[in-house]
Amino acid sequence: xxxxxxxxxxxxxxxxxxxxxxxxxxxxxxxxxxxxxxxxxxxxxxxxxxxxxxxxxxxxxxxxxxxxxxxxxxxxxxxxxxxxxxxxxxxxxxxxxxxxxxxxxxxxxxxxxxxxxxxxxxxxxxxxxxxxxxxxxxxxxxxxxxxxxxxxxxxxxxxxxxxxxxxxxxxxxxxxxxxxxxxxxxxxxxxxxxxxxxxxxxxxxxxxxxxxxxxxxxxxxxxxxxxxxxxxxxxxxxxxxxxxxxxxxxxxxxxxxxxxxxxxxxxxxxxxxxxxxxxxxxxxxxxxxxxxxxxxxxxxxxxxxxxxxxxxxxxxxxxxxxxxxxxxxxxxxxxxxxxxxxxxxxxxxxxxxxxxxxxxxxxxxxxxxxxxxxxxxxxxxxxxxxxxxx
Ligand SMILES: C[S@@+](CC[C@H](N)C(=O)[O-])C[C@H]1O[C@@H](n2cnc3c(N)ncnc32)[C@H](O)[C@@H]1O
Numbered sequence: 001x002x003x004x005x006x007x008x009x010x011x012x013x014x015x016x017x018x019x020x021x022x023x024x025x026x027x028x029x030x031x032x033x034x035x036x037x038x039x040x041x042x043x044x045x046x047x048x049x050x051x052x053x054x055x056x057x058x059x060x061x062x063x064x065x066x067x068x069x070x071x072x073x074x075x076x077x078x079x080x081x082x083x084x085x086x087x088x089x090x091x092x093x094x095x096x097x098x099x100x101x102x103x104x105x106x107x108x109x110x111x112x113x114x115x116x117x118x119x120x121x122x123x124x125x126x127x128x129x130x131x132x133x134x135x136x137x138x139x140x141x142x143x144x145x146x147x148x149x150x151x152x153x154x155x156x157x158x159x160x161x162x163x164x165x166x167x168x169x170x171x172x173x174x175x176x177x178x179x180x181x182x183x184x185x186x187x188x189x190x191x192x193x194x195x196x197x198x199x200x201x202x203x204x205x206x207x208x209x210x211x212x213x214x215x216x217x218x219x220x221x222x223x224x225x226x227x228x229x230x231x232x233x234x235x236x237x238x239x240x241x242x243x244x245x246x247x248x249x250x251x252x253x254x255x256x257x258x259x260x261x262x263x264x265x266x267x268x269x270x271x272x273x274x275x276x277x278x279x280x281x282x283x284x285x286x287x288x289x290x291x292x293x294x295x296x297x298x299x300x301x302x303x304x305x306x307x308x309x310x311x312x313x314x315x316x317x318x319x320x321x322x323x324x325x326x327x328x329x330x331x332x333x334x335x336x337x338x339x340x341x342x343x344x345x346x347x348x349x350x351x352x353x354x355x356x357x358x359x360x361x362x363x364x365x366x367x368x369x370x371x372x373x374x375x376x377x378x379x380x381x382x383x384x385x386x387x388x389x390x
Contacts, residue, residue, distance in 0.1 A: 001049075001050075001091070003049075003085055004086075005092060007053060007082065007086070007093055009042075009046075009050045011067075011093060013032055014054055014068025014072065015068040016031045016068075017068075018296075021293050021297050024297065028055075032050075032054060057072050058071070061074055061103040061104060062104055062105060062110070062295075063296075069093065070103040072093070073086075073100065074104070083096065107123070107130065108126070115335055116334060119336040120366070128373070128374040129381060130289065130292055132289065135183065136162070136164075136186045137153070137164065137170060137181045138182045140181060142218070142222070147175045147178050149175055150164075150168070152164055157190070158193065159193060161184075162181075163186070170183060171183075179246040179248055184216065186362070186377075186378070186379045187380045190361065190379070190384070191213070191328070192213050192217055192277075193360060194370075194386055196358075198225075199225055202225060202273050203227050203275045203277070204228045204230065204266070205230065206313060206316070206317055206320075207231060207279045207281065208279075211237075211243050214240060214252060217277070218249040218252060219247075224251065225251065227252050228253050228269065229252050229255070230262075232257045234256055237254055240254060262316045263319060271320070271321070272320070274325050274326070275327070276320050276328070277330065278317045278327065278330065279330045280306075280314075280329065280330070281310070282310065282331035282333045283306055285332075285333045287380050289374060303335070303337065306338060310338060310342050311342060311349075314329060315346075315349070315350075318353070321389045324389060325388070326388050326389070327353070327388075327389070328384065328385070329384070329386075330382060330384045334373060334383070339366060339367070339371060339385075343383075343387070344367055344368055346385075352390055353388065353390065357386065358384060362377040364376060370385075371383050
């Protein structure tokens with residue numbers, strides 16, 4: 001493909017991403033993969049370049065752009081070499097008209113940028129949410145010692161964390177194939193450390209998804225004790241078993257939950273857990289480095305629904321913790337609605353609990369918890385609070 005044809009391809013892909021963002025359709029990564037599946041003429045360099053261009057445009061536009069072309073013109077406005085490729089030649093984008101509209105720049109849609117600012121997120125902090133994320137891994141201590149790590153890693157502040165450059169193909173390494181490493185952001189690893197799960201304990205991962213954090217908890221527990229992984233999404237939870245097998249985790253029991261009826265399903269563990277992790281569904285503002293188009297999808301109404309489910313799940317979790325046990329609340333968001341306000345709301349609703357702010361190797365105190373961010377900590381954005389049942 002010529003450079004100009006790559007730009008036109010990125011514009012076509014952006015049109016699909018924009019439509020999907022408006023209709024809650026497929027994520028950008030999947031749309032890009034599908035687009036290339038039906039265009040076998042594109043080589044690996046073409047794919048990489050087109051993907052890069054599409055993501056540059058997604059990151060550059062705060063509001064949802066009208067079209068892929070307006071989004072690409074926003075990038076071209078700052079890049080004369082790119083602008084010169086709008087020349088109307090074969091497979092190239094049409095020449096730019098004198099008063100042709102360009103998409104708005106900015107970090108996020110205005111309402112969302114305002115909410116971030118109200119949560120004490122500086123402009124630099126917010127902008128770094130759109131940086132390219134490095135590739136972080138966690139050494140799986142259940143399998144460690146069997147293989148050496150691929151070259152190029154640097155230690156992170158997480159107990160078993162290492163960092164590689166973003167383009168590293170870690171999945172092709174022996175260490176990955178043998179389950180000795182897991183891809184997991186440093187911030188995510190630190191939130192698991194906040195649980196302080198120990199061998200022999202009973203720990204519930206209430207929103208386990210496909211088990212990213214469950215596997216870290218199992219390693220901390222040295223595969224001994226009771227680890228119950230729950231989720232309301234059958235497909236996600238079903239991805240946990242093969243991952244656990246690869247990681248040598250044999251201690252996990254899974255429980256599929258029916259939203260609104262979690263308490264009944266978890267009756268056997270009422271008041272029995274040493275620790276409950278609530279890695280709650282959230283807006284994901286802290287993960288825009290990985291899926292920047294997510295900021296085009298979020299609406300105030302969706303955010304309200306996340307906030308409501310978070311506080312409901314916190315109340316469900318409280319009933320599972322034994323006296324003296326701990327409840328760890330995590331969201332991958334920098335918004336106070338999904339962080340500090342949830343922790344203070346929980347403590348106000350449950351007078352028998354006290355905050356026990358975790359001491360981690362990164363993060364800054366925010367209300368009754370800690371906030372991690374790409375700008376300050378080089379991690380995805382997270383909020384983590386730990387509460388103890390007294
Ligand atoms: C942030 S994700 C969890 C990610 C996971 N812990 C990990 O580390 O990979 C939130 C999860 O909450 C789940 N969820 C939504 N509603 C739920 C409910 N009522 N009970 C339990 N899980 C729920 C979602 O299906 C989703 O998997």
